[in-house]
Amino acid sequence: MTISFFDLTHSTEIPANLLARTESDLSFFTEKVTPIIHEVKEKGDDALIQFARDFDGVIPQTFSIKAEESEFDAAFNNLAPELIETIKYSVENVRAFHQAQKPEEMWMKEMKPGAFAGDRHVPIDAVACYVPRGKGSFPSVLIMTAVPAVVAGVPRPVIITPPGPDGKVDDATLVAARLVGIKEVYKCGGAQGVAAVAFGTESVPKCLKIVGPGSPWVVAAKKQLAHLLDPGVPAGPSESIILTDDSANGKLAALDLLIESEHGPDSSAFLVTSSERVANEALTAIPEYWQKMPEQRASFSQTVLCGEHGGIILTKDFEHAIEFVNQYAPEHLEIHSTEPMATMTRIRNAGEILLGEHTPISLGNFVLGPNAVLPTNGAAKTAGPLSVFDYMKRISIGYVTKEGYPELAENAKRLAEYEGFSSHALAVSEVRQRIQGE
Structure with missing residues (x-):
């Protein structure tokens, strides 16, 4: 089987088909x-x-x-x-x-003298x-x-x-x-x-x-059933990008490229590199690794890496490679570069970022600590990993003292009258003071 190779060295435009996922028609x-x-x-x-x-x-x-x-x-x-x-x-x-x-x-924070607001986190x-x-x-x-x-x-x-x-x-x-x-x-x-x-x-x-x-x-x-049960953010087929510059070891990058590609034939997995040497080393190594895998997992990986949603992408330069990552917004991103920490600061969109050649996706999936249930299909542009916050809800808290009330009431009444909400305005009018005075 021929591993997919996408040469983007002659243009900085990113083809839309490379950003597409294997999203199923439900x-x-x-x-x-x-x-x-x-x-x-x-x-x-x-x-x-x-x-x-x-x-x-x-x-x-x-x-x-x-x-x-x-x-x-x-x-x-x-x-x-x-x-x-x-x-x-x-x-x-x-x-x-x-x-x-x-x-x-x-x-809670004192917003104005005598006026407090905050949050409670409740499971x-x-x-x-x-x-x-x-x-x-x-x-x-x-x-x-x-x-x-x-x-x-x-x-x-x-x-x-x-x-x-x-x-x-x-x-x-x-x-x-x-x-x-x-x-x-x-x-x-x-x-x-x-x-x-x-x-x-x-x-x-x-x-x-x-x-x-x-x-x-x-x-x-x-x-x-979403009207009865909060479904959370759907986690779709697995996807990953291994991002490298010219300092990377192509065989190691290829080894990590296989990780998410073995999940299933609907996965997506790309090695994105600005180095022709790294790309060629990976192309040579991948078939050798397939021989070490069980037949089913090797078949899944071959389907992915020889299809439209996986393989090797060679970019014009490292800037172009980083921009591809940000547009793709992968579930898993692994960075092999001279300065992975510095590279990380230029990544805006990814479910997780794993830094350096000693941090393969396997560690993140099983034992490192951060959550491995991650946004897919580009959702990493607006969403993050499963977290404690997904099991909690926030309840806003407000508390105003007698001393803090007049200033807030005056301003609230003015806005309520402008928007035409008479009972809103009435609740912070002199009627309230009279009742409280009684």
Whole structure:
């Protein structure tokens, strides 16, 4: 297969097709999820059990929708001690990062003498964290979605995830849940899982928000149920840019280019460089790396890097490379340059920025600490990573003393009268003073 190579050295214009993503047309899924949502609303747990058989291939005729305590215990017995320690390591780092990120519960500032205003940060009552299972098992997604929920103080954080054919949850996912501090894990994925937390069933609690990546079925269900359930920012197919100048090692850049390209055939992954040497080294190295990968993951990577949404982009100069990044606004950005810190200050749009040749995307995805659920499809131009703030809401606070009131009232009355709001004006008129005087 021929790796895609885009030569932009003769112009500073960036072709629109290189900025496009593999965004799926959801019309097919939107039509299909409607009856699924209706079934869950009408039949609750019975619908979830039936869909588990139909869609997830669950073999047992009966199984508990909620993971039982004994299943958590068995997961710890089944999992290698080394993997349990690694999950603990990841949880510790992700927790430390989000604890540092958590805002103070309340702040107030004196705006004028005797007039105070501020914010309270309050956790959302119930949030569902979606952990996918279609292309494997992803305890890292549980860690990234559940840790900030617990740090934020969400009173009822729950996990929903598709069951395996045995009617059980992946062992590592259950281990991660217990280590994070989540006790409620429900075996329902896809559109039916989204519907379950939107409406609530006999087993699954109704939630106010859902976070985490999912299939087009999940995305379509979130959109249909957005009037009942805050869907958060949709996380689409994985995407990355490895940005390098002439100081980079092309083989190393190629190694990191493969990381996001193996997620699936709908991913996007580019090496963007101003160095012809780096580009050629990467072109030579990539096929060698494919031979070291399992067939399915190599196939995903080949589809991406030999298609329209991946490969190597050679730019006129490093300025041009940086401008491409800012226009693309990648989910993941990794910088290999002489001065990665200096380069970082010129990046305006990216979900995350990983600096230097010792910070591959793998570390950010699993153990570094910052959240790996990131905005995709150019959303990084206006949105950021999943954070503690996504599990909290702000409540504005105001407090005015007797001494501070007259000045504010006079100005508020003037604006109210100009805008034609008579009762607004009346509430800060002499009528108030008379009543308070009484």
